[in-house]
Amino acid sequence: MPGSVDTIYALSSGSGKAGVAIVRVSGPEAATALRVSCGRVPAARVAERVSVSVSQGTVKLDEAIALWFPGPGSFTGEDVAEFHLHGSVGVVRLFLAELGSLEGCRPAEPGEFTRRALSNGKMDVVGVEGLNDMLAAETATQVKQALFHVDGRASEIFHQWRDELIDASGLAEACIDFTDEEGVADAALPKVRDSIARLIATMTENLKDSERGHLNRAGVRVVLAGSPNVGKSSLLNAIAARDVAIVSSEAGTTRDVVEVSLDLGGTSMIISDTAGLRDRVDSHVEQLGIDRTHDRLSHADIVISVASPEADWQNTGVDSPTLRIWNKSDMAPSHRNAACDLEVSALTGDGVEDLMDRLTGMAAELAGNGEPALLVRERQVQAVRSALAHLEKALQPDLPIELLAEELRRAARDTGRLIGEVGTEDLLDSIFSKFCIGK
Numbered sequence: 001m002p003g004s005v006d007t008i009y010a011l012s013s014g015s016g017k018a019g020v021a022i023v024r025v026s027g028p029e030a031a032t033a034l035r036v037s038c039g040r041v042p043a044a045r046v047a048e049r050v051s052v053s054v055s056q057g058t059v060k061l062d063e064a065i066a067l068w069f070p071g072p073g074s075f076t077g078e079d080v081a082e083f084h085l086h087g088s089v090g091v092v093r094l095f096l097a098e099l100g101s102l103e104g105c106r107p108a109e110p111g112e113f114t115r116r117a118l119s120n121g122k123m124d125v126v127g128v129e130g131l132n133d134m135l136a137a138e139t140a141t142q143v144k145q146a147l148f149h150v151d152g153r154a155s156e157i158f159h160q161w162r163d164e165l166i167d168a169s170g171l172a173e174a175c176i177d178f179t180d181e182e183g184v185a186d187a188a189l190p191k192v193r194d195s196i197a198r199l200i201a202t203m204t205e206n207l208k209d210s211e212r213g214h215l216n217r218a219g220v221r222v223v224l225a226g227s228p229n230v231g232k233s234s235l236l237n238a239i240a241a242r243d244v245a246i247v248s249s250e251a252g253t254t255r256d257v258v259e260v261s262l263d264l265g266g267t268s269m270i271i272s273d274t275a276g277l278r279d280r281v282d283s284h285v286e287q288l289g290i291d292r293t294h295d296r297l298s299h300a301d302i303v304i305s306v307a308s309p310e311a312d313w314q315n316t317g318v319d320s321p322t323l324r325i326w327n328k329s330d331m332a333p334s335h336r337n338a339a340c341d342l343e344v345s346a347l348t349g350d351g352v353e354d355l356m357d358r359l360t361g362m363a364a365e366l367a368g369n370g371e372p373a374l375l376v377r378e379r380q381v382q383a384v385r386s387a388l389a390h391l392e393k394a395l396q397p398d399l400p401i402e403l404l405a406e407e408l409r410r411a412a413r414d415t416g417r418l419i420g421e422v423g424t425e426d427l428l429d430s431i432f433s434k435f436c437i438g439k
């Protein structure tokens with residue numbers, strides 16, 4: 001008898017030719033899938049070698065490894081079967097078709113395994129978001145930060161905040177209920193205020209860190225800017241070690257922003273080469289390019305301001321940390337110009353290594369030298385800002401106890417949003433729309 005829940009299946013490893021392809025099945029028919037295709041259900045959580053067949057066991061398809069995770073001790077909390085097949089497009093296609101022919105089985109939607117894990121209490125929203133980041137992580141720092149959210153450390157802190165708020169809220173309510181009784185409020189209120197002050201301190205601290213959390217996740221934005229022809233595109237190519245941007249002796253070559261994502265020293269960076277800045281521009285297209293340069297500069301975490309023997313540094317108009325580079329040092333040195341941080345030659349490669357070291361150091365410092373941050377997404381930052389605002393109001397002197405209790409309740413609701421206890425449906429739709437099938 002098929003259960004009331006569909007059994008879902010999907011290729012969980014990458015698609016295409018590979019050494020191994022992992023197909024995952026979750027739901028009440030997972031054991032049936034094993035019985036029909038392998039002739040038996042392996043021992044729980046033990047990898048067993050099996051012969052896999054299709055056409056209801058009549059045609060042998062592959063020699064594989066099968067695993068059986070009976071619910072609730074599985075990733076989704078349901079019965080789960082995993083098949084480690086040979087990573088052949090044909091084997092996978094025939095095997096998925098076989099699963100599709102079983103009653104009650106259907107292909108999984110993107111993120112559906114994780115969604116089931118969430119609804120069965122195997123993960124919380126913080127873990128799910130962390131998992132999403134983990135799948136997208138490219139650098140060591142991004143992996144470390146994602147893990148902090150996947151393995152429950154971030155959740156634990158959010159739960160502590162919420163528990164402390166609920167306790168404080170309870171004490172405040174007790175003060176209201178026992179207003180007539182001597183001494184109750186006198187004893188409880190200082191404790192409530194201490195709790196609030198502690199929470200304000202830790203939330204403020206973590207908000208300060210949130211910028212580096214964001215930088216770790218999204219990558220540090222580095223913008224190359226300067227006059228036309230100083231060698232910005234040549235420097236980008238030297239840093240990326242490939243020809244990503246067009247280089248020419250004609251001033252105004254770069255019109256649009258050219259971006260490269262790089263992992264430098266474990267920190268993810270997005271380096272943008274921009275159109276050269278100059279005041280008098282005759283071409284409309286060049287002006288559009290310069291407008292884009294200013295736009296990128298206004299969002300830059302680090303600016304590499306480039307000069308050369310032909311043109312001095314330009315005023316970039318932003319106060320982001322700036323590295324002032326004198327390029328074309330092979331033509332003429334900077335004459336120890338005090339404004340110069342580093343001399344390089346994109347042509348000979350002289351100084352490019354130093355430039356990358358300086359850049360790596362600056363980016364790593366901005367991103368907190370790889371230490372994971374607690375608040376890494378805008379939604380979390382907003383919730384904590386709102387909670388903080390309520391806590392600060394709650395600490396106002398002479399605030400009637402009823403209003404203090406109300407502010408605490410609101411702050412508790414904000415922390416509930418952090419762990420997904422409040423307002424989750426829209427959030428879940430938005431999270432799972434970014435997941436891949438098979439996860």
Ligand SMILES: Nc1nc2c(ncn2[C@@H]2O[C@H](COP(=O)(O)OP(=O)(O)OP(=O)(O)O)[C@@H](O)[C@H]2O)c(=O)[nH]1
Pocket residue numbers: 227228229230231232233234235246247248249250251252253254255274275276277327328329330331344345346347348
């Ligand atoms: N001698 C020398 N020439 C260089 C160096 N770097 C770049 N050039 C030359 O300078 C010219 C301009 O280089 P680009 O990299 O296109 O300069 P850009 O700053 O991107 O210029 P725009 O895109 O027009 O703003 C080209 O002819 C390059 O070959 C260098 O270090 N030394």
Ligand SMILES: [Mg+2]
Pocket residue numbers: 232233234245246247253254273274276
């Ligand atoms: Mg250029």
